[in-house]
Amino acid sequence: MKKIGFLSFGHWAKHPAYQTRSASDTLLQSIDLAVAAEAIGLDGAYFRVHHFAAQLASPFPLLSAIGAKTSTIEIGTGVIDMRYENPLYMVEDAGAADLISQGRLQLGISRGSPEQVIDGWRYFGYEPAEGESDADMGRRKALEFLDKLRGIGFAQPNPNPMFPNPPGLLRLEPYSEGLRERIWWGAASNATAVWAAENGMYLQSSTLKFDESGKPFHIQQAEQIRLYKEAWKKAGHQREPRVSVSRSIFAIVNEQDHRYFGQEANRRDQIGMIEPGRNAIFGRSYAAEPDQLIKELAADEAIQEADTLLLTIPNTLGVDYNIHVLSSILEYVAPGLGWR
Structure with missing residues (x-):
């Protein structure tokens, strides 16, 4: 058994082929998509956070709205860039969203990745401390966020409140x-997967990671997951760890699917760069008829290691088509892999 959710980047543009031509379209359709995904039995609705882009950037109003309109589906992010965040304000926003959803929030955070503008977090009023990199700043803020989420008092009360x-x-x-x-x-x-385990956080591993061995992406990712699980056990946490991986997976079951994603078949991993001087490996997309898709996914070691699979979706194609994409995985692929 495996939890299956969707991950939306929340794109919009004034493009004739898009169903999301504005921020309003994207936000309202995201709510509708989560409601419909819950109805077909999906386990999670997750949203990417990008600043200075025509994509979703402020997750808590959206997550709260989804929480109020659903009752069982997990809701979360993948991921919030902590370099841009005030950890204390974020504790309040996250607490409110979690209470509205009655404890269904699964919040993905990170130290951040390359953004649309140079050092965008500076425009939000944040600067690394002396001798600290922006990545260090993101991790420091994450630890402060985790600390304040414990609910332990830390602020001196006013004697005349x-x-x-x-x-x-x-x-x-x-x-x-x-x-x-x-x-x-x-x-x-x-290394950061191990750090996450040591600090009692679940692991989100996406469709890219730093290339640390030259091996195929799914093997490197599986090794990362195993290191995380070992570190979790060593840290002595009393609850079970969770791991999610993201994949672009499309079951081609009709002509429309073939028109949209037939060119994705036989894609391979790619090498690129997300940080100066450091290569990254980008995982392949999967697109095929269900029987072939089952064979290919069964060989993906990282998916086998994870308990949660997040399906990246083409949100610009509208709610109905995305529910078709997700339903096709649940109906034609998941049972053949023992996920359902």
Whole structure:
């Protein structure tokens, strides 16, 4: 059994082939998509966060709206760039969204990746401390976020407050019990996957990672996951770890599918660069008729290691077509792999 969710980048543009031509289209369709995905039995609705782009950037209003309109599906991000965040304000936003969804938030965070503008976090008012890189700053903010999610008081109360205070130091409100244990870290390297385990975060591994061995992507990712699980066990956490991987997977079951994704068949891993001087490996897409797709996915070691699979979707093609894409995986592919 495997949890299966979708991951939306939330693109929009004034393009004649797009069903999402504005931010409003994308936000409202994202809510509709999550509701429809829950109805067909999908386990998760996840959203990418990108700043300075025609994509989703402020996740908590969207997650709260989805939480209010659904009842069982997990809702989350993949991932929030912590370089841009105020950790304390984020604790309040996340707590509210989790309470609205009655404890279904699965929040993916990360130190960040290349963005649309140079050092975009500076425009948000943030600077690394002396001797600190922007990646260090992202990890530091993540640890502060995790600490404040524990709900332990840390702020000295005013002796003459507007409203009566409980005794002792004050915590941030609203506090959502258990949310601290549902934070995921988007790791692009083996070392940061181990760091995530040591700090009690679940692991999100996407369709790219730093090339650390020259091996095929799915093998490198599987090795990363195994290192994470070993580090989790060594850290002595009392709950089971969770791991998600993202994939672009399309079951070609009609002419429309073939028209959209037939060219994705037989794609291979690619080598690129997401950081100066450091190669990254990008995982292939999968597109084929169901029987062939089952054979190819059965050989993907990282998918086998993960308990959660996030299907990246073409959100620009509208809610109905994306539900068709997701339904096709659930109906024609998942049973053949023992996922359902």
